[in-house]
Amino acid sequence: MGYAPNPVFSALTHYHLHGPVRANPPRIAYLANRPIDEAEELSRLRSQFLEGARTQAGLLGYDLDLLVIGGAPYESLRLGRHLRDARISGIVIGAFDPRYARVTLDWDDYCVVKINSFHMEPAAPVFASDHRQEVRLAFQRLRALGYRRIGLAVGRADEDATEKLHTAGYLLEQWTRPATERLPSLLFPYDCSAAEAGDRLRLWTREHRVDAVLYNRTGADEIIRAAGLRVPGDVACASLSLLDEDDHLAGICPNPRLVGAKAVSLLTTLLKSGERGMPQFASRTYVKSHWQDGASAPARAAGAPLPAAMAASA
Amino acid sequence: MDEVAALAGVHPTTVSLALRSHPSIPAATRERILAAARQVGYMRDPLLDAFNSHRLRKLAMKQTHSVAFLVDAATSPIFSGAPCHPRVQEGVRAAAETEHLALEVFALGAREMTPGRLNTILLSRGITGILLSTFTPATLSVDLDWDRFSAVKIESHHLLPPLDVVSNDQCQAARLGMRRLRALGYRRIGLATALDDESRLESTFSSGVLVEQAELDERERVPPLLFERRPIKAVAARVARWIKDQSVDAVMTNWGELFTPAPETGGCPLVTSTSLRIPRDVAFASLDVPPDRPGLAGIVQNHRLVGMRALEQLAVLVRTFCRGAPANPSATYIPGYWQDGTTAPPRG
Numbered sequence: 001m002g003y004a005p006n007p008v009f010s011a012l013t014h015y016h017l018h019g020p021v022r023a024n025p026p027r028i029a030y031l032a033n034r035p036i037d038e039a040e041e042l043s044r045l046r047s048q049f050l051e052g053a054r055t056q057a058g059l060l061g062y063d064l065d066l067l068v069i070g071g072a073p074y075e076s077l078r079l080g081r082h083l084r085d086a087r088i089s090g091i092v093i094g095a096f097d098p099r100y101a102r103v104t105l106d107w108d109d110y111c112v113v114k115i116n117s118f119h120m121e122p123a124a125p126v127f128a129s130d131h132r133q134e135v136r137l138a139f140q141r142l143r144a145l146g147y148r149r150i151g152l153a154v155g156r157a158d159e160d161a162t163e164k165l166h167t168a169g170y171l172l173e174q175w176t177r178p179a180t181e182r183l184p185s186l187l188f189p190y191d192c193s194a195a196e197a198g199d200r201l202r203l204w205t206r207e208h209r210v211d212a213v214l215y216n217r218t219g220a221d222e223i224i225r226a227a228g229l230r231v232p233g234d235v236a237c238a239s240l241s242l243l244d245e246d247d248h249l250a251g252i253c254p255n256p257r258l259v260g261a262k263a264v265s266l267l268t269t270l271l272k273s274g275e276r277g278m279p280q281f282a283s284r285t286y287v288k289s290h291w292q293d294g295a296s297a298p299a300r301a302a303g304a305p306l307p308a309a310m311a312a313s314a
Numbered sequence: 315m316d317e318v319a320a321l322a323g324v325h326p327t328t329v330s331l332a333l334r335s336h337p338s339i340p341a342a343t344r345e346r347i348l349a350a351a352r353q354v355g356y357m358r359d360p361l362l363d364a365f366n367s368h369r370l371r372k373l374a375m376k377q378t379h380s381v382a383f384l385v386d387a388a389t390s391p392i393f394s395g396a397p398c399h400p401r402v403q404e405g406v407r408a409a410a411e412t413e414h415l416a417l418e419v420f421a422l423g424a425r426e427m428t429p430g431r432l433n434t435i436l437l438s439r440g441i442t443g444i445l446l447s448t449f450t451p452a453t454l455s456v457d458l459d460w461d462r463f464s465a466v467k468i469e470s471h472h473l474l475p476p477l478d479v480v481s482n483d484q485c486q487a488a489r490l491g492m493r494r495l496r497a498l499g500y501r502r503i504g505l506a507t508a509l510d511d512e513s514r515l516e517s518t519f520s521s522g523v524l525v526e527q528a529e530l531d532e533r534e535r536v537p538p539l540l541f542e543r544r545p546i547k548a549v550a551a552r553v554a555r556w557i558k559d560q561s562v563d564a565v566m567t568n569w570g571e572l573f574t575p576a577p578e579t580g581g582c583p584l585v586t587s588t589s590l591r592i593p594r595d596v597a598f599a600s601l602d603v604p605p606d607r608p609g610l611a612g613i614v615q616n617h618r619l620v621g622m623r624a625l626e627q628l629a630v631l632v633r634t635f636c637r638g639a640p641a642n643p644s645a646t647y648i649p650g651y652w653q654d655g656t657t658a659p660p661r662g
Contacts, residue, residue: 026320061325089323130645132485132521164525168485171524172517255642262644265630272325274343281616283623284483285646288476 027063028090028267029083030054033100035068044243045256046095049115052260053092060268062090069103076104083110090271092263093117093124098160099190108277111270113263118163123282127263129254130286131162131240135169138214138238138252141291146300147212147236152185153201154216154240159187165286166216166240183208194219198226205235212297216240236297250294259287322350380416381443381628382436387423388450398447401605402468405621406445413629415443422456429457437462443632445624449473451510461638464631468624471516475639478631480624483647484515484568487601487613488522491566494652499661500564500597504536506553507568507601508543519568519601536560546571547587554588557596564597564658566612573598573610573657583657597658611655616648623648 036047050066057064065088069075083089083105093114096102102120112124135152142150152170159167167185174182186204188197201223204210213235220239224231231237239251262285270276319326324347332339332347339347383406385398410417418441420432436444437459444465446456455474467479488505495503505523512520520538527535539556541549550572557565565572565585574586583592592598600612623646631637 026323026325087321087323133516167528168521168525171528172521175520175524258642258644268325269626269630271323272328274324274328274340274346281619281649281651283646283648284486285644287642287644289642 025061025063026090026271027065027086027088028057028092028264028271029086029088030064030066030092030094031079031096031103032066032068032094033070033096033102036066045241045254048243048256049095049260049263052257053094053115053264054260055257056261056264057268060264062264062268064092064264069101075101079103080105089276090267092260092267093120094260096120096161098157111267111276112278113267113270115259115263116161119160122278124278125266125282126284127259127266128162128165128284128286129256129259130288131165132169132172133286134240134252134254134289135166135214136173137289137291138240139170139173141250142212142214142236142238142297145236145297147297148181149183149209149211150181150214151183151204151208151210151212152214153188153204154185154214155188155190155192157190158216170214183210194222195226197223198228202227202229205229210235211300212236212238214238214240231296232298236300238294238297242292248295249292250297251292252289253292254289255287262287317354318347318351321354322347379414379443379632380418380439380441381410381445381625381632382441383417383419383445383447384432384456385419385421385447386449386453387421387427388452389448398468399617399621401617402447402621405618405623406625407621408618409622409625409629413625415625415629415632422453433458442637443628445628446470446473446477448514451513464628464635464637465639466624466628466631468620470514471645472514476643477639478627478644478646480620480627480646480648481515481518482602482615482617482620483649484518484601485522485525486647486649487615488519488566489526490650490652491599491601491613492523492526495564495566495597495599495658498564498597498658500658501534502536502561502563503534503566504556504560504562504564505538505566506556506572507538507540508549509540510543511568512540523566536562550585550587554585554590557585557590562596563661564599566599566601568601570600570602570604570607573600575607575609592657593659597661599658603653603655607655608653609656610653611658612653613650614653615650620648 030050030053032046036043036050054064065086067079069079089110091110091112093112095115096117098119107122112122114124114126116126116128118126139150152166154166170185186200188200205213215237216239220237224237229235239249242249242251242253315326315329319329322329328339329347332344333351389398407417421427422429422432442463444463446465446467448468449470451472453473460475465477467473467477469479469481471479471481492503505519507519523538537560539553541552549569553565553572556562572586573592574584576583582594583598584590585592585596585598590596598611600610603610603612603614627646
């Protein structure tokens, strides 16, 4: 082929290899408003968002700094000073819990994306799991398994943080069903203890003869125990947020790492083009999930009797 | 250059573009980078300049990556003869220019352009990125060798394979429309749209209406009307019946053909082919206000931005060699905004 090394390029390479030390990579801030404790189930979701964001940041040549903010008024001031000192102009707002602190910065100085956190300023592009699709998929799968009185039980805090996406999916599926199969959803209030949640769950399943529950609440085992219900003997259960592969549990497997990665991908695109401040029309990107069969929602045979608890109240 | 990038808080690539006065870099950003360069004492590397100059002179022609923009020939009746939404295409072209990508348009279903033939053409031309425009619900899948391509769809949620999709946010449009109409005093707000539109859009209009209605008194909930696609007279008659049966005081629809403006009726605007006067008999809010209708109330969708964001996403996939249908596809929604108009005035 007649290839010959380029003498200019060889000289340049030699010069660069022995030249100045490479500068540190640019940094992105990942803000959380609660510590991410791996031992806490809800934190596992948030830690997977963070993991995906950090991995993607590394692939794209950035370092990612986790910053946990508290509730004090001066926190935003301190945060702003820290970001300036660290020369950080890209921020991921990482799944802020509506029950905890918010943050106020001069957003025009930053490129910002959010994971969940619909409920709060700034109006930045948002990344989330496709909760509407998740509820619809789970509802359709449960119907295919033979369940006919499918109820949705979610936390009000989760609905507020995602602009009622679970409810949107649930209403859409119910709308196609006869009126006799439409059940009101159960919304657990803010700061609802497991005992109180269990009481609410028990009353709701009995009143509406629920044969399958779609839930996203963490600590579901404790709530179901508090309700005195057996799964699937009294009621089938399908989780809307299965983070581990578990044959025992039926439900939806989201991909929070991919949500985190996509958030960082857009953020780095914004940083490259210098698009600081809030866009006029902030997009929402939802990552689809998939269904997993499990023993908590087995197939019901046609004509099978109602679960025991439901039969007793029917 | 890395030190300049760290100081300015940008990627080294951005520094390179700014130093070359590339048009994609905003002026304020360029100034900030130049200031950082002065601060660190950055100087262009003469050896690198020499090498690049030498290299570019040697290149016979500039290499430009091409992506395919795949349109559905069957959608031309929907877009008034155009193969896709004109503003979407405008956005796609603008983003392609910014991303330095050449755009090649292919119309599936036209002039014997079958998926098999298209597949051969794309591979032989070395095109690895495909942007799919809106496809009619009649087309359920496009059979290409997807593992060899990066691809993004525009709307067309129904189309297989399941790819990343960029769309207007119809759920947000419906929710915003309902809230604005309620703020204007309307209390029996109904959604009218085609069954196959909802199929193509994953029922997002309906989901928005249902979520808003869930907060209302039962008496204010109007069941959405999903009609079969038929000639406009038949559709209008169906809509008129529904308006009467459900006592609708404000109709929201993405069907612009249902609105006949005053100059064409010789009097006041009407629901097409009916005697229903707008806004006297029923207020009318479009869920997709066209740019040439300033008096029409409703949601203005960001079609151009949809085209831009779709092409930008495709560019990222192409450059990071992400090919095939993803295991977890994503959907990106671009919101619209409300426009007041005489077709939905405040109610006394």
